[in-house]
Amino acid sequence: MTAVIAEVPGPTHVGxxxxxxxxxTRITRESLMKASFIVPAALYVVLFFGxxxxxxxxxxxxxxxxxxxxxxxxxxxxxENYVTVFTSQLFGxxxxxxxxxxxxxxxxxxxxxxxxxxxxxxRFALSGLLRSLLLLPWLLPLIVSSAxxxxxxxxxxGVLNGLLVSLGLGAVPWLTSTxxxxxxxxxxxxxxxxxxxxxxxxxxxxxxxxxxxEAGALDGAVGWKAFRHITWPNLRPVVSVxxxxxxxxxxxxxxxxxxxxxxxPANATQTxxxxxxxxxxVNFDFGVGAAFxxxxxxxxxxxxxxxxxxxxxxxDE
Amino acid sequence: MLFPVYWMVNSSLQPSGNTLTADxxxxxxxxxxxxxxxxEQGANLVTSLxxxxxxxxxxxxxxxxxxxxxxxxxxxxxxxxxxxVLVSQMIPNIVIANALYSAYNDLGMLNxxxxxxxxxxxxxxxxxxxxxxxxxxxxxxxxIEAARVDGAGQWRAFWxxxxxxxxxxxxxxxxxxxxxxxxxFLFALTLTTTDAVRPVTLGIYTxxxxxxxxxxAVMATAVLSSIPAILLLVLAQKYIxxxxxxxxxx
Numbered sequence: 001m002t003a004v005i006a007e008v009p010g011p012t013h014v015g016x017x018x019x020x021x022x023x024x025t026r027i028t029r030e031s032l033m034k035a036s037f038i039v040p041a042a043l044y045v046v047l048f049f050g051x052x053x054x055x056x057x058x059x060x061x062x063x064x065x066x067x068x069x070x071x072x073x074x075x076x077x078x079x080e081n082y083v084t085v086f087t088s089q090l091f092g093x094x095x096x097x098x099x100x101x102x103x104x105x106x107x108x109x110x111x112x113x114x115x116x117x118x119x120x121x122x123r124f125a126l127s128g129l130l131r132s133l134l135l136l137p138w139l140l141p142l143i144v145s146s147a148x149x150x151x152x153x154x155x156x157x158g159v160l161n162g163l164l165v166s167l168g169l170g171a172v173p174w175l176t177s178t179x180x181x182x183x184x185x186x187x188x189x190x191x192x193x194x195x196x197x198x199x200x201x202x203x204x205x206x207x208x209x210x211x212x213x214e215a216g217a218l219d220g221a222v223g224w225k226a227f228r229h230i231t232w233p234n235l236r237p238v239v240s241v242x243x244x245x246x247x248x249x250x251x252x253x254x255x256x257x258x259x260x261x262x263x264x265p266a267n268a269t270q271t272x273x274x275x276x277x278x279x280x281x282v283n284f285d286f287g288v289g290a291a292f293x294x295x296x297x298x299x300x301x302x303x304x305x306x307x308x309x310x311x312x313x314x315x316d317e
Numbered sequence: 318m319l320f321p322v323y324w325m326v327n328s329s330l331q332p333s334g335n336t337l338t339a340d341x342x343x344x345x346x347x348x349x350x351x352x353x354x355x356x357e358q359g360a361n362l363v364t365s366l367x368x369x370x371x372x373x374x375x376x377x378x379x380x381x382x383x384x385x386x387x388x389x390x391x392x393x394x395x396x397x398x399x400x401x402v403l404v405s406q407m408i409p410n411i412v413i414a415n416a417l418y419s420a421y422n423d424l425g426m427l428n429x430x431x432x433x434x435x436x437x438x439x440x441x442x443x444x445x446x447x448x449x450x451x452x453x454x455x456x457x458x459x460x461i462e463a464a465r466v467d468g469a470g471q472w473r474a475f476w477x478x479x480x481x482x483x484x485x486x487x488x489x490x491x492x493x494x495x496x497x498x499x500x501x502f503l504f505a506l507t508l509t510t511t512d513a514v515r516p517v518t519l520g521i522y523t524x525x526x527x528x529x530x531x532x533x534a535v536m537a538t539a540v541l542s543s544i545p546a547i548l549l550l551v552l553a554q555k556y557i558x559x560x561x562x563x564x565x566x567x
Contacts, residue, residue, distance in 0.1 A: 030471075033470065033471045033472070034386065034390055034471060036382075036472075037382040037383060037385055037386035037390070037471070037472075037475070038382070038383050038386045038387075040378075040379045040382070040383070041379050041380060041382070041383030041442070041446065042383075044379050044438070044442060045401065045402070045405060045442075045443075048413065048417075048435065048436070048438070048439050049401075049405040049408055049413070049439065051416060051420070052408070052412055052413040052415070052416035052417065053408060053412065053416075055415075055416035055419070055420070056412050056415055056416055059415065059416070059419075064419075068419075069419075069422060132550065132554050132557075132558070133319060133550075134318055134319075135550060135554075135557060135558075135561070136319065136322055136546065136547070136550060137318065137319075137321070137322065138561075139496060139546035139549070139550060139557070140322070140500070140543050140546050141499060141500030141502070141518050141542055141543070141546070142500060142502060143500070143502045143518045143521050143522055144325075144500075144518075144521065144539045144542050144543055145321070146525070147521050147524070147525055147535055147536070147538075147539050148321050148322075148324065148325040148536070148539055149321060150525060150529075151324075151325075151328055151529075151532050151535070151536065152321060152324055157532075159324060191318070191321070194318065195318075196561065199558070199561045199562060200561070200562060203562045248407050251409075252409035252410065252411065254410070254411060254502075254503055255502045255503065258502075258506075258522070259502075259521075259522060259525060273409065273411055276411050276415070277411055277503075277507075280411075280414075280415050280418070280507075281414075281418075281506070281507050286415060286418075286419065289411075289415055290415055293409060293411050293412045293415055294412075296409045296411070296412065297408065297409065297412060300407045300408065300409060301404070301407070303407075304403075304404050304407045307407075308400075308403070
């Protein structure tokens with residue numbers, strides 16, 4: 001658990017004591033010197049995080065279209081872009097898809113990740129090697145994974161359908177039918193997310209003191225009982241961190257969906273993030289795109305708050 | 318879990334243009350896919366490499382001093398600063414891309430390597446600050462004090478004491494900065510409009526854009542773009558594991 005907690009802004013971290021004599025000229029030079037450590041990062045955060053968030057809020061209140069780039073004019077339109085967003089036919093489905101995509105991905109990643117973490121926690125030959133090999137899908141560029149899965153899931157020539165047919169089952173139009181596309185995209189995202197879940201949950205399991213299991217075994221808590229009464233309660237803080245981070249990461253996923261289906265077929269895999277991208281960079285309506293992405297910011301911030309609270313609890317326990 | 322990775326390598330070595338006749342093992346490996354990939358995507362791979370290495374340098378240069386300051390200096394607002402760094406990691410890329418596109422357009426930074434490097438650093442810098450700080454906070458102030466007494470300035474103490482001691486976390490931060498930047502797709506997609514500056518991730522996407530006619534070339538490009546991840550997994554596994562548990566990213 002330690003590592004995840006390590007970055008919690010603990011209230012008690014105070015720098016070293018300095019016992020140097022304090023003369024005024026020295027203090028000024030010293031504080032300038034100290035400031036030079038932090039200024040570049042502060043400037044960067046303001047320009048590349050602060051500015052985009054503010055700009056995005058402003059853009060969402062403007063008619064910011066491709067015309068703007070020629071005329072320099074982006075008239076204020078109040079909440080018109082939000083009205084466009086909420087009344088657009090795609091808003092409902094995109095919201096639903098975002099939820100299904102997120103819940104489906106997280107559930108799949110977590111359950112399989114936990115099972116594998118428990119599996120690896122029993123020491124066996126090569127478990128270390130296997131565990132690190134497992135990290136590979138997580139390290140590959142997402143677009144590489146998308147491309148690979150697209151070939152595997154291909155309707156006519158994909159190996160998955162080849163396998164299904166040879167087993168006597170029918171071929172499934174994974175990426176080309178509105179019925180299966182979202183499922184296929186979730187499947188791929190689960191595959192990508194498993195390594196992260198395994199790594200964090202494995203770390204959490206390893207932190208549970210062995211004495212607890214020894215004591216539990218005396219009371220007859222073994223197997224499933226040991227999991228329910230010892231592993232799960234002790235793992236809870238780690239679990240909440242994994243789940244919240246999973247949500248924050250999943251709601252904004254774009255690479256996988258764009259690479260696999262581009263939001264299609266017939267908008268079956270449109271999510272809020274995809275809508276935002278397409279409004280801004282395909283339709284060049286940055287105002288509407290910004291309104292969509294502000295919804296994403298709100299969702300992320302909501303979960304950021306949950307994350308911070310979960311983390312704090314993890315520290316207290 | 319690893320089958321798709323195997324299949325990617327396998328398909329890249331298949332002689333025919335599509336996977337219709339793909340065997341489960343490349344009995345007659347053909348390197349035609351790689352020839353095509355290298356001739357069409359070689360320049361993009363070089364672009365990716367330049368952008369990624371520059372991102373590593375930029376983000377460490379900005380993050381390491383800040384991490385040192387947040388770990389070793391006494392400021393009342395440190396908790397708030399850390400909170401901002403933590404939350405900044407959660408801002409969706411598309412939000413940053415939206416705003417940067419218009420700003421870059423005005424500044425003439427679209428289709429430039431510095432533009433892409435600065436955008437790619439948005440993933441690496443907060444991560445590096447948190448990872449490095451977590452390590453630098455454990456450096457006993459007395460070591461740094463000793464150097465200061467000997468007449469070293471703050472920067473000197475940082476450079477010759479804090480950085481060497483924090484070497485492992487620096488490598489972790491560098492590895493992840495490289496991986497983030499190497500796999501970036503969204504900034505490449507939105508902040509480049511011509512093929513003047515085109516990372517390989519965008520090259521793959523362009524392949525996927527039209528009906529894929531030549532899977533072996535696509536998969537060969539995919540394999541080539543996976544090499545950094547595979548190399549780092551082999552060479553720097555310890556640092557990757559540290560980053561995975563410490564950073565909680567992706």
